[in-house]
Amino acid sequence: xxxxxxxxxxxxxxxxxxxxxxxxxxxxxxxxxxxxxxxxxxxxxxxxxxxxxxxxxxxxxxxxxxxxxxxxxxxxxxxxxxxxxx
Numbered sequence: 001x002x003x004x005x006x007x008x009x010x011x012x013x014x015x016x017x018x019x020x021x022x023x024x025x026x027x028x029x030x031x032x033x034x035x036x037x038x039x040x041x042x043x044x045x046x047x048x049x050x051x052x053x054x055x056x057x058x059x060x061x062x063x064x065x066x067x068x069x070x071x072x073x074x075x076x077x078x079x080x081x082x083x084x085x086x
Contacts, residue, residue, distance in 0.1 A: 009051070010028075010031065010051050011028050011036070011051075011056055013029065014028060015028045016057045016062050016065075017038065017049075017055060017056050018054065018055040018061070019038060019047075019053055020054070021049065022047070022049075024040070025040070025041060026039055026040055026041065026046075026049070027041060032048065034050070035048035035050060035051075036049050036051055036054065037049075
């Protein structure tokens with residue numbers, strides 16, 4: 001695996017981005033060939049994304065995403081929401 005920091009136009013490893021193709025938020029874990037590898041913020045299975053399809057999150061967007069995930073977790077614990085998807 002190569003380091004995503006090798007190209008200045010790619011988000012750095014650790015950056016939080018929106019994959020506009022899948023509408024999923026993930027943290028950049030690295031690069032493999034032409035793709036960046038992303039992992040969900042709450043952990044889970046990585047997926048490959050095309051760098052051109054990624055949108056770096058602003059602080060407000062990241063906060064909104066984290067609050068939404070915390071609310072969803074809370075609903076699942078209380079039994080008021082759908083089970084988690086994998």
